[in-house]
Amino acid sequence: MTSLARRMFELLEPVCMVTFAADECNEELAALGHRTYWDGYFASRAAPLGRVPAEVVHAAFYNFADGEVARHIPSAWETIPPEESVAARGRGSAASLRRILGPELAGSRGLARAADLTMKAATSAPIEGRVMYAGMRTLPVPSDPVARLWHAATMLREHRGDGHIAALVGARIGGTEAHVLDALAQGIHPPESFGRVHHLPKERLAEVMAGLRERGLVDEEGRFTEAGRETKRRIEALTDELASAPYEALSPTETDELIAELEPITAVLVASGSQ
Structure with a gap:
């Protein structure tokens, strides 16, 4: 089903x-x-x-x-x-x-x-x-x-x-974080350039990326880690x-x-x- x-x-x-x-x-x-x-x-x-x-x-x-x-x-x-x-x-x-x-x-x-x-x-x-x-x-x-x-x-x-x-x-992923994960899943890099978030203040985007790095979902280059990829898979x-x-x-x-x-x-x- x-x-x-x-x-x-x-x-x-x-x-x-x-x-x-x-x-x-x-x-x-x-x-x-x-x-x-x-x-x-x-x-x-x-x-x-x-x-x-x-x-x-x-x-x-x-x-x-x-x-x-x-x-x-x-x-x-x-x-x-x-x-x-x-x-x-x-x-x-x-x-x-x-x-x-x-x-x-x-x-x-x-x-x-x-x-x-x-x-x-x-x-x-x-x-x-x-x-x-x-x-x-x-x-x-x-x-x-x-x-x-x-x-x-x-x-x-x-x-x-x-x-x-x-x-x-349930996965503790906020709305902006969800857009970042979607961007990465689509192969968009840097994810901050994604059309749904690129207009947001740079400080806000930096805060979101820092939070995802702290949780081990993206690496220092702003790309998926294995944990991030698995989190996205579970959500879908x-x-x-x-x-x-x-x-x-x-x-x-x-x-x-x-x-x-x-x-x-x-x-x-x-x-x-x-x-």
Whole structure:
């Protein structure tokens, strides 16, 4: 089941990535009045949590630097209701999928079946300890198959993300430290140049690297030690394990059918970079 969770992540992540890589979602959010990409990102992704303070969003998202969330929440909701932002996110993401996939694939029976099976998995997991996933579960399920596929994939992405945070907390790896480990796993060196952290103050990055060295996870050159590589492996393995519950709702036949229907969809999205 763990290997299935990893396979489903590989198949569904390109579906979710249109939200961040393609233009339509940003255009929908800008049309509402969001001034910047990050205003729209925080307002629409956090919207299912309700009008919670920045501290709650910071805790739920986990991997943003101190103060980043507060620059956008709650100000991004002051003139634009959260419900409108999350609806715009869904509309834009579905529009991106339709454009990239083309009318034949977007309107196919295979995509509709994939949407139904993905939604069956996405609505079958326990919500306890899954803050972002639980928020997504409160939203209405779209009737349109393309929108439903995106919605279900995003629910599963948030479910996996909640589990990943639990794995990071258990390993005592903070949000910035997690980005450093991801950079090293991708072969990026120095890891401080990684796009998710390079903008942070040099003093903060130096503090993070010093802490990882002190724990024996990176060496003096800022590269993985064996202990660091093993820590990253354990985190990813536990993330897969914690992400497996939704797929227990599918029979072996349904699982095979879902994979078969998603493969051509994912291939098109990967070829386009989800944009």
